[in-house]
Amino acid sequence: MNSKIHRFVAQRWLLPLLGLLLVTPTTLAAPAREVTPTRLAAALSELDRLATQAVNTGGVPGLSIAVVHDDKVIYLKGFGVREAGQPGAVTPDTVFQIASMSKPMASTVVAAIVSSGAATWDDPAIKHDSGFQLKDSWATREVTLRDLFAHRSGLPGDAGDDLDIVGYSRDEILRRLRYVEPASSLRASYAYSNFGMTEGGVAAARAIGKTWENAAAELLYRPLGMTATSSRFEDYAATENRALLHVGKVGAWKASFTRQPDAQSPAGGVSSTARDLAQWMRLQLGGGMLGDKRIVGADALAETHLPHIAKGRNPATGLTAFYGLGWNVDYDEQGRVFWGHAGAFSLGARTYVSLLPAENLGIIVLSNAFPTGVPEALAANFYDLALNGKLSRDWIPFWNALYQGLYDSFGAAGAVYATPPAQPSSSLPLSAYAGTYYNEYFGNVLVAPENGHLVLRLGPQQRPFPLRHFDRDLFTYLPDPELPAALAGVTFLVGPDRRAQSVVLGNLADDGRGSFTRVSAHP
Known part of the structure; x- marks a missing residue:
């Protein structure tokens, strides 16, 4: 269901980017900070209040939140419970399945492979995975890691998802993509594809002779000290302090389902904690550095944050939004750029990350319920207060309505029956x-x-x-x-x-x- 959740957009990057091309780096002055200590303190206080309220009013069973600023973790807290009706509390060390928020983590892993010199973003996938095929032979020869991570391979967005649901293995799903009619020509349009990105990750890992899961652990999780993070479902399932998936509605959540996402691990298979993910946010905002240690090459990582293809309208701003490499790239009315990504399992997970690089500021919100817009709403409230000192609207009803509408649309086609x-x-x-x-x-x-x-x-x-x-x-x-x-x-x-x-x-x-x-x- 992940592919139905992301329909954002933005075009206003063109003029700012053109302006940057007309000046030398020495002529650029750093913009004045909009996030003052006073505003940030107020935003964190309100974030705490609203997260507490969301849990106490049944908006979600549990939340875990991290905020980083200027290379420091300034907020880290859990709320609510891991399972509705049970006593286990959510903490910053509770492991959540993060669903499609795995995608920008995957592009970080591939950026590490690229910065090692073992591959480039513009390598054809078949250079490293010779058995991969699309239905079109030209697209098979030409589709690159960049194309697959930007969702512009021509694959339909749901290709492979239907095979995953009934239990086909990752290798078999990727093999069967050769039978899928393309939705568009290569690089012609955006189509959110879990298994297109999975192929990109698998091919990149093969460039260094590793499985995807081992590459992610060795190149990202261990160097960052993300000891509770894994790209294998069995590790999540074996963790006692884990948040279960919940479906239902406000005040009536039930842990009914299990989601085993190993087949699409690069696109949706990560489990992690707010504490671990705070280190990953520091890495992103630090251009591949964690403190004084280089983890990922700056140039390879920077490619992931650039807009590669337009993808629709951002429902919050109405502006055109873009997709980078594993990242949504959005521009607001003031021209600020945000890097972000949502995650969702219709079986009961909702997550969200949003980074504001100009302010060296980022927030991650993990929740264990679907449908809910609480993660985006809390992030929107936080940025409103941190940037403007006041709320522009009540974001929780807005985002809740959007996700409820999405959930309702899943069953709309079946109404005739x-x-x-x-x-x-x-x-x-x-x-x-x-x-x-x-x-x-x-x-x-x-x-x-x-x-x-x-x-x-x-x-x-x-x-x-x-x-x-x-x-x-x-x-x-x-x-x-x-x-x-x-x-x-x-x-x-x-x-x-x-x-x-x-x-x-x-x-x-x-x-x-x-x-x-x-x-x-x-x-």
């Missing part, structure tokens, strides 16, 4: 639909009668999904258990022999990935 027809046409005998169906992207799907109804089985473990008859040759199923309103249609196309010849799964893309042809009858 919420109420069956009053007088549905009868189906054929269930044996007419039973059989094995196939396409090269998804592989086999099995349809079989079980206990008087049809069951659809998907993925390498043949995960079962019960089918409910809707009308004639149309059935429905629930692809995502955390979205009970998101029913999808399963349409069988019947031949003259009154047997289904193919089946279309309505929740999959209409570019051919959702259409399957019968390859055998079920015994």
Whole structure:
């Protein structure tokens, strides 16, 4: 679900950047600081109050927050509980799954690889991962690490996500991207792609002969002293002081699901703490330095913060926003640049990082619930007070409404199936639909009668999904258990022999990935 969350934008960087090209570095004067000690103290006090209020009013079960300024951690605190209804308190050392906030961490790892000389941002992915293919042979030869980290590879945004849901391995998902019809030409448009970025990370790690998980640990987590941070789910699951995922609504959160994101680890598989992530923020704002120690090359890291492609409108400012390499790059009405990224699992995680490099200031907010806009709202309130000394609006209702709308949209397509027809046409005998169906992207799907109804089985473990008859040759199923309103249609196309010849799964893309042809009858 991560790919549906990020639709931001910004264009106002062009004139400021053009101005910088017309002067020499010696003519540039450092802008006056807008964040004064008085404003910063007031902003931190209000941040503390609002975070406490968000937890006490049931806005989220738990929060963990870090703020850094001028290379110092100036705020570090946990609020609420790790699991709703249980006594374990969230602390700065509570481990959260950070979802897509993993992406700017991944680009930091690749920047370390680039600064070592083992790769460049403009290396084709196939230089380091010779087996990688896209459907277009020219794009296969040309797509670079930069393209994959900027979401401009031409892949549709959801490519691979559907395979991940039913249990395909990372290697197999990346192999099957060769069967996906491109959504656009290479570098022509932005499409947020978890598995495009995953390929970029895997290819870069192969340039130094390592797995992604080992590269991240050796090049970033250990040098920064991030002892509680991992790119492996098993490490999160083995930690006692971990925040569980929650879904529901304000005041009624429930820890119902587990999200195992190893297949897309570079794009969404990091687990970490506010304490650890504060060190990573210091590294970003320090241009690759942590204190007096160089961790990542300045030039390679700086590439990640530059705007590479326009991506839409920022919902808070209405301005065009950009994507860099693993970072959202936004400009506000005053021309200030912010580097940021949200993370979300619809199974129950919300995270947010925002850095203001001109003020050497950054904030991270981790929460254990979805849907909620609390992380962005707390950051927006903090920056309002730190920069302007007052709030421009009440940000919590704004961001909560945005994420609730997003959550509601997941099930909107299934609304047509919420109420069956009053007088549905009868189906054929269930044996007419039973059989094995196939396409090269998804592989086999099995349809079989079980206990008087049809069951659809998907993925390498043949995960079962019960089918409910809707009308004639149309059935429905629930692809995502955390979205009970998101029913999808399963349409069988019947031949003259009154047997289904193919089946279309309505929740999959209409570019051919959702259409399957019968390859055998079920015994």
